[in-house]
Amino acid sequence: MKRIVLLFFCCLLGAYTLQAQDWRQEREDMEKKLKMAQDDTLKARWRKGGLFNVNVNQGSLSNWAAGGDKFSFSIASSFTGYIAYRQGRHSWDNGIDLAYGYVNTTSLGGRKSDDRIDLTSKYGYDIGNKWFASALLNMRTQFTNGYLYDSVPPRLTSRFFSPAYILFAPGFDYKPNDELSVFLTPVSARFVVVMDDTLASRGAYGVDTGKHVLTQVGAYISVNWAKEIMKNVTYKGRLDLFTDYRHNPQNIDIFWTNALMLKVNKYISANLNVDLIYDDDVREFVNEKTGVKGPRLQVKQVIGVGFSARF
Secondary structure (H helix, E strand, O other), X not given: OHHHHHHHHHHHHHHHXXXXXXXXXXXXXXXXXXXXXXXXXXXXXXXXXXXXXXXXXXXXXXXXXXXXXXXXXXXXXXXXXXXXXEEOOEEEEEEEEEEEEEEEEOOOEEEXXXXXXXXXXXXXEEXXXXXXXXXXXXXXXXXXXXXXXXXXXXXEEEEOOEOEEEEEEEEEEEXXXXXXXXXXXXXXXXXXXXXXXXXXXXXXXXXXXXXXXXXEEEXXXXXXXXXXXXXXXXXXXXXXEEEEOOOOOXXXXXXXXXXXXXXXXXXXXXXXXXXXXXXXXXXXXXXXXXXXXXXXXXXXXXXXXXXXXXX
């Protein structure tokens, strides 16, 4: 009888031990799943990415009857990156757009062909029907000195933070999908900064002579669209419109960038970039007929084939 009772208790102890092990294993599995879910949620809140491009061209001629420069070299590089946060109704988008290009030929020497620094940060709160109450901060300037080659020596027209455009705009953002964003506001503040004393003394970019900052208040619209229009062909465009209420509000400043990228393979791509700028306060261009300086439509076009890396 004692043996039977002892055997019974041993069976109960074994069953309890096995059950405890099962409970422990289930708890560990649940903790792993919970940690994975937390990691996935954190990843879902933050998104980031970037694209780097560099295009290099070189040519040389020797005893070439058709003529041309003996040597030419050009390099064009660009980087675009973003980091975005999403949680509930809140969103926060940050973008950086950098570009620099250089050209050197025997006849013309060295000149830059592209130069851009563009930083944007935008917060949004979802108010329904794909509309967001938003606030946007944008800054545009360049890396190095810029010249116009219409005289000898060339005329200095720009440099780092001369000018710089700093814009703050509370407004509304319409985002029907991940490809399109239309930000608009009836009231925004834009600061045109000219830190270079020489340019400021000329009243460049609309600042008062000798001053370094011009403050403007006006309406602002920014349209951003990015779409893969066909397989391996992507278009990215941005159109900014600004009008200063206090000075010639009928003259609208335009900043329009267009980029078309054809992906050849993982590391090779072809790019076409066309930028258009019109600013009524940029009076650096001489009218050939009248000889008077005034604003002009600024056009920049770059075509390149080279290395690209996406991350």
